[in-house]
Amino acid sequence: MVKLPRRKCAHKACRQWFHPVRDGQVVCSFECASAIGKEQTAKAREAAKQKEAKRQRTEEKEARQRRKAKGESFKSKTQWDKEAQSAFNRYIRIRDGGKPCVSCGSPLIGKSNYLTGSAIDASHYRSRGAASHLKFNVFNVHSACTRCNRQLSGNAVEYRIHLIERIGLDRVTSRADSIFHTCRESNPYSPAEHARWRSAGPAIRRPHEL
Numbered sequence: 001m002v003k004l005p006r007r008k009c010a011h012k013a014c015r016q017w018f019h020p021v022r023d024g025q026v027v028c029s030f031e032c033a034s035a036i037g038k039e040q041t042a043k044a045r046e047a048a049k050q051k052e053a054k055r056q057r058t059e060e061k062e063a064r065q066r067r068k069a070k071g072e073s074f075k076s077k078t079q080w081d082k083e084a085q086s087a088f089n090r091y092i093r094i095r096d097g098g099k100p101c102v103s104c105g106s107p108l109i110g111k112s113n114y115l116t117g118s119a120i121d122a123s124h125y126r127s128r129g130a131a132s133h134l135k136f137n138v139f140n141v142h143s144a145c146t147r148c149n150r151q152l153s154g155n156a157v158e159y160r161i162h163l164i165e166r167i168g169l170d171r172v173t174s175r176a177d178s179i180f181h182t183c184r185e186s187n188p189y190s191p192a193e194h195a196r197w198r199s200a201g202p203a204i205r206r207p208h209e210l
């Protein structure tokens with residue numbers, strides 16, 4: 001039998017030169033073979049552990065994303081309503097910029113002048129409670145002072161007088177199809193309108209904000 005060339009033991013802690021007695025022998029002794037076997041088992045176990053940990057992380061991440069998506073669809077109705085409402089109110093404030101309170105006619109100064117009662121509210125001629133389908137109707141909502149809107153519940157008689165001046169008698173009273181004569185059933189609240197205000201939100205800016 002041809003004598004095989006000597007080689008170094010594959011066990012890292014050993015690395016002794018040895019003469020293999022068979023092909024493919026990479027360790028010098030049974031002890032080194034068993035040591036290497038143990039190392040390989042430990043390595044395989046470690047790899048499996050890491051793979052399992054990674055799988056768990058991915059699973060948790062997916063679960064978090066599912067919960068998040070679910071949470072967003074849960075909050076969507078009130079959250080979207082808020083977003084649409086704030087975009088709509090911003091539009092009203094900008095449209096009525098420089099105009100006085102729609103009810104009492106007192107000048108409207110910015111938010112900073114809160115104590116004098118001149119802060120600006122978006123006042124609904126027909127209230128959101130009574131006519132929710134008109135809550136995003138631009139004819140139904142005008143800038144008013146907080147005194148009229150909150151303490152005097154819109155100051156309706158005065159509101160009506162000035163509303164007629166602003167949008168015309170037809171729209172307020174006489175026309176058969178006046179928006180203010182419609183009830184919720186004949187003119188139901190439109191989700192499309194809601195979506196329009198919501199998506200328009202970021203685009204509604206005062207001139208100096210552009």
Ligand SMILES: [Zn+2]
Nearest residue numbers: 009014028032
């Ligand atoms: Zn060895």
Ligand SMILES: [Zn+2]
Nearest residue numbers: 101104145148
């Ligand atoms: Zn007022």
